Amino acid sequence: VITALSGGVGASKFxxxxxxxxxxxxxxxxxxxxxxxxxxxxxxSPDLDTxxxxxxxxxxxxxxxxxxGESWTVMGALGALGGASWFALxxxxxxTHLYRTQRLSEGAGLxxxxxxxxxxxxxxxxxxxxxxxxxxxxxxxxxxxEVAALVPELAGKELAFQEYxxxxxxxxxVTSLRYAGATDARPGPGVIxxxxxxxxxxxxxxxxxxxxGPIVAIREIAELLAARREDxxxxxxxxxxxxIKGPADHLMAELGHESSALGVARLYAPWAxxxxxxxxxxxxxxxxxxxxxxCVVAPTxxxxxxxxxxxxxxxxxxxx
Amino acid sequence: VITALSGGVGASKFxxxxxxxxxxxxxxxxxxxxxxxxxxxxxxSPDLDTxxxxxxxxxxxxxxxxxxGESWTVMGALGALGGASWFALxxxxxxTHLYRTQRLSEGAGLxxxxxxxxxxxxxxxxxxxxxxxxxxxxxxxxxxxEVAALVPELAGKELAFQEYxxxxxxxxxVTSLRYAGATDARPGPGVIxxxxxxxxxxxxxxxxxxxxGPIVAIREIAELLAARREDxxxxxxxxxxxxIKGPADHLMAELGHESSALGVARLYAPWAxxxxxxxxxxxxxxxxxxxxxxCVVAPTxxxxxxxxxxxxxxxxxxxx
Numbered sequence: 001v002i003t004a005l006s007g008g009v010g011a012s013k014f015x016x017x018x019x020x021x022x023x024x025x026x027x028x029x030x031x032x033x034x035x036x037x038x039x040x041x042x043x044x045s046p047d048l049d050t051x052x053x054x055x056x057x058x059x060x061x062x063x064x065x066x067x068x069g070e071s072w073t074v075m076g077a078l079g080a081l082g083g084a085s086w087f088a089l090x091x092x093x094x095x096t097h098l099y100r101t102q103r104l105s106e107g108a109g110l111x112x113x114x115x116x117x118x119x120x121x122x123x124x125x126x127x128x129x130x131x132x133x134x135x136x137x138x139x140x141x142x143x144x145x146e147v148a149a150l151v152p153e154l155a156g157k158e159l160a161f162q163e164y165x166x167x168x169x170x171x172x173x174v175t176s177l178r179y180a181g182a183t184d185a186r187p188g189p190g191v192i193x194x195x196x197x198x199x200x201x202x203x204x205x206x207x208x209x210x211x212x213g214p215i216v217a218i219r220e221i222a223e224l225l226a227a228r229r230e231d232x233x234x235x236x237x238x239x240x241x242x243x244i245k246g247p248a249d250h251l252m253a254e255l256g257h258e259s260s261a262l263g264v265a266r267l268y269a270p271w272a273x274x275x276x277x278x279x280x281x282x283x284x285x286x287x288x289x290x291x292x293x294x295c296v297v298a299p300t301x302x303x304x305x306x307x308x309x310x311x312x313x314x315x316x317x318x319x320x
Numbered sequence: 321v322i323t324a325l326s327g328g329v330g331a332s333k334f335x336x337x338x339x340x341x342x343x344x345x346x347x348x349x350x351x352x353x354x355x356x357x358x359x360x361x362x363x364x365s366p367d368l369d370t371x372x373x374x375x376x377x378x379x380x381x382x383x384x385x386x387x388x389g390e391s392w393t394v395m396g397a398l399g400a401l402g403g404a405s406w407f408a409l410x411x412x413x414x415x416t417h418l419y420r421t422q423r424l425s426e427g428a429g430l431x432x433x434x435x436x437x438x439x440x441x442x443x444x445x446x447x448x449x450x451x452x453x454x455x456x457x458x459x460x461x462x463x464x465x466e467v468a469a470l471v472p473e474l475a476g477k478e479l480a481f482q483e484y485x486x487x488x489x490x491x492x493x494v495t496s497l498r499y500a501g502a503t504d505a506r507p508g509p510g511v512i513x514x515x516x517x518x519x520x521x522x523x524x525x526x527x528x529x530x531x532x533g534p535i536v537a538i539r540e541i542a543e544l545l546a547a548r549r550e551d552x553x554x555x556x557x558x559x560x561x562x563x564i565k566g567p568a569d570h571l572m573a574e575l576g577h578e579s580s581a582l583g584v585a586r587l588y589a590p591w592a593x594x595x596x597x598x599x600x601x602x603x604x605x606x607x608x609x610x611x612x613x614x615c616v617v618a619p620t621x622x623x624x625x626x627x628x629x630x631x632x633x634x635x636x637x638x639x640x
Contacts, residue, residue, distance in 0.1 A: 038361075038425070039422065040362070040417075040418035040419075040421050040422045041358075041361040041362050041363065041418070041421030041422065041424075041425060042360070042361050042362075042418075042421075043361065071393050073391050073393060073411035073412060074394060074411050074412070074414045074415050074418065075415075076415075077411070077412040077414075077415030077416075078415040078418055078419060080415070080440070081415055081416065081419045081437065081440045081441075082419075082436070082440055083415065083418060083419040083422065084422055091393035091394050091397070091411055092393060092394070092397040094394045094397075094414070095394050095395075095396075095397030095398040095400075095401055095403065096397075096401065097360075098360035098361070098362075098394065098398055098403060099360075099398060099401045099402075099403040101360050101361030101362075102359065102360040102361065102403060102404055104361075105358070105361060116402070117401065120400070120401045120402055121401075
């Protein structure tokens with residue numbers, strides 16, 4: 001059994017490759033929930049859904065989020081009412097959020113609801129919310145004026161994750177980031193067992209600060225990873241200092257980390273023994289070893305599922 | 321200014337006629353909110369929306385609820401997930417509930433949100449929720465076996481209104497009904513002023529127990545109506561002992577009331593001086609007068625907006 005720490009887009013691509021190497025039923029993903037939010041009363045779990053939709057083969061390859069063949073009737077009508085339409089929710093995608101919200105209101109936990117949704121989508125991997133307690137990434141912008149120019153009503157506020165990521169298009173610099181609630185959060189049901197029992201532990205190529213950071217901010221998870229450090233293989237999401245998608249690169253720099261595979265290695269070294277970096281970063285290998293990690297160089301850019309499958313093989317081999 | 325107590329379908333038809341007799345801006349509707357519910361995390365106010373959609377000319381004349389030209393993408397996808405799809409929410413209708421829920425979560429009151437929604441729909445009458453406190457109609461079925469045969473999971477439970485009305489198609493007999501929360505509920509913002517200041521007070525042809533009952537279960541509203549009893553004109557929703565739509569007739573009988581215009585009159589007599597009944601019930605006029613009400617006989621079946629307009633004129637004339 002393989003347990004993988006997972007964010008959204010990058011992780012879902014990697015997992016789609018992984019399930020071509022090992023049976024999907026042998027894969028457990030511990031998924032970031034610090035991007036979750038309640039909007040329009042609906043409980044939205046973006047990373048869980050991104051993983052689910054891609055592994056169901058229903059993801060939208062053009063946007064990187066949401067469902068293929070989506071329609072936008074509800075959002076169109078909401079916009080006509082003057083409602084908040086900055087977070088685009090397609091009609092079919094909305095059904096997922098309605099389902100989740102209703103089941104949560106009936107008393108089901110997020111892990112249970114996630115299992116139901118994955119089963120309904122025919123996805124055989126096990127996806128575990130990192131926590132059922134609310135952990136929420138919050139960011140402080142560097143320049144209030146920069147925020148004000150984009151969305152006046154957000155000026156001067158600490159930003160909720162999706163305000164930063166979607167509403168401001170992660171286009172503003174930030175000076176700090178925190179995972180509100182992480183200190184008291186417990187791992188979600190099954191998470192500790194999945195990390196404890198796994199033959200291999202993988203860190204998907206996800207944003208180190210926004211996706212992996214919240215997961216390891218949960219004390220029990222960090223402790224267990226540190227105890228199993230030798231078995232943890234991480235994939236750098238940064239290639240030649242740049243993120244394939246999203247703000248990982250400039251966010252790393254803004255928050256005082258080197259925006260490179262080495263910068264990622266410094267973050268992961270306390271609890272991961274092996275790092276897989278891209279061929280473009282081969283020159284970093286020596287530096288990464290100097291922070292105490294083994295380093296494997298391989299093609300890591302997942303242009304398609306074949307490339308993702310190859311990367312998954314590299315990662316599994318690196319763990320042995 | 322005319323203030324009307326309003327349920328959903330029947331009231332909305334009447335109000336559509338009323339705004340052909342007087343300017344819409346002179347009409348205030350105090351609308352039942354005891355049918356409201358939260359489903360899928362969404363705050364749904366069926367009577368407010370039925371009034372809004374009809375006065376916007378956007379109602380679906382075939383169903384009597386929801387919007388014309390509606391699509392069902394979200395519900396279809398929710399059904400495919402195995403979600404609760406017994407309460408049909410069209411895609412465009414959902415936008416109303418998303419808007420309402422988000423604004424309520426931002427701290428706006430239901431009266432404020434209702435004003436925003438009516439304005440967005442271009443509806444000029446003022447609609448006031450009877451209360452912003454939760455008043456919820458609950459019904460106790462007579463025969464648990466009857467419920468179990470239709471929806472096993474509802475067997476043995478007191479029913480929430482929409483479970484009775486929609487999920488069980490108001491097809492089961494009940495032994496009792498209560499308006500949970502009504503004792504402590506305050507009238508919604510503007511309600512007391514609207515009742516106090518109105519030149520005419522009208523009770524729309526709505527279900528006496530399910531729509532008008534909850535409104536007058538709020539003590540301050542009942543007291544004010546009683547004080548203005550001479551000015552209150554009510555329209556019987558029962559014609560020849562039958563409801564035009566919905567369960568008013570059998571519900572009246574099940575709960576010990578005569579299922580007739582006379583039965584309605586007995587309920588309204590403490591706080592309404594005048595009753596408009598249908599020509600089919602002309603023989604009841606004497607009996608209605610015997611319970612202390614003036615009685616006006618007129619065509620009350622609103623086949624179309626012309627008939628509704630005529631009925632509105634009759635009602636306004638009856639108030640003088």
